[in-house]
Amino acid sequence: QHVFKMEQEEYTKEEIDWSYIEFVDNQDVLDLIEKKPGGVIALLDEACMFPRSTHETFAEKLYQTLKDNKRFSKPKLSRTDFTINHYAGDVTYQTDLFLDKNKDYVVPEHAALLCASKCSFVSGLFPPLHEESTKSTKFSSIATQFKQQLQSLLETLSATEPHYI
Numbered sequence: 001q002h003v004f005k006m007e008q009e010e011y012t013k014e015e016i017d018w019s020y021i022e023f024v025d026n027q028d029v030l031d032l033i034e035k036k037p038g039g040v041i042a043l044l045d046e047a048c049m050f051p052r053s054t055h056e057t058f059a060e061k062l063y064q065t066l067k068d069n070k071r072f073s074k075p076k077l078s079r080t081d082f083t084i085n086h087y088a089g090d091v092t093y094q095t096d097l098f099l100d101k102n103k104d105y106v107v108p109e110h111a112a113l114l115c116a117s118k119c120s121f122v123s124g125l126f127p128p129l130h131e132e133s134t135k136s137t138k139f140s141s142i143a144t145q146f147k148q149q150l151q152s153l154l155e156t157l158s159a160t161e162p163h164y165i
Contacts, residue, residue: 026087029071033084034147038065040084041143048102048141055080055095062095104140 004023011018036042043065047058059080066072071085075092083092106126114126 024087029084029086032066032069032071040066041147044098044102044143045141048099053099055098058098059095102141102143104142104145108140 004021008018008021031039033040034042040062043061044058047053047061056079059082062072062082063074066082067074073083073085073090075081075083078094080095081092082095083090111126115123115128117123117126
């Protein structure tokens with residue numbers, strides 16, 4: 001959207017003589033990864049909220065929910081891996097430790113306290129939390145924080161006027 005589509009629209013609007021660049025729109029891959037309620041991140045967050053979840057049960061939930069998605073597949077020789085067909089090719093992910101790596105063990109109150117430290121090094125390690133993160137929730141995930149940061153980046157990109165040479 002931001003690299004090709006908008007720039008080519010600008011060329012057309014300004015009547016610049018140019019040749020169209022064919023590109024693959026990867027919105028379906030983005031939806032597979034981050035769309036609620038059935039995207040990979042939503043399913044990962046859901047699995048992290050249940051204490052009895054394992055990487056095996058998480059993988060099984062992925063297979064059940066995403067089996068009909070053309071960009072998602074289950075490798076034949078694995079019980080817990082999954083493959084996403086990204087625009088540049090297939091990438092196989094191993095679900096081992098997905099749940100552990102997605103849990104944010106930093107308590108929001110502790111992070112706020114450390115952010116307010118008079119020591120610049122310590123306060124720099126704990127930037128101010130977004131409003132969504134400060135609400136009292138039982139679970140905060142790394143993937144959700146990543147999605148919030150990505151959304152913020154996209155909002156910044158949408159508010160700017162990129163120029164290409």
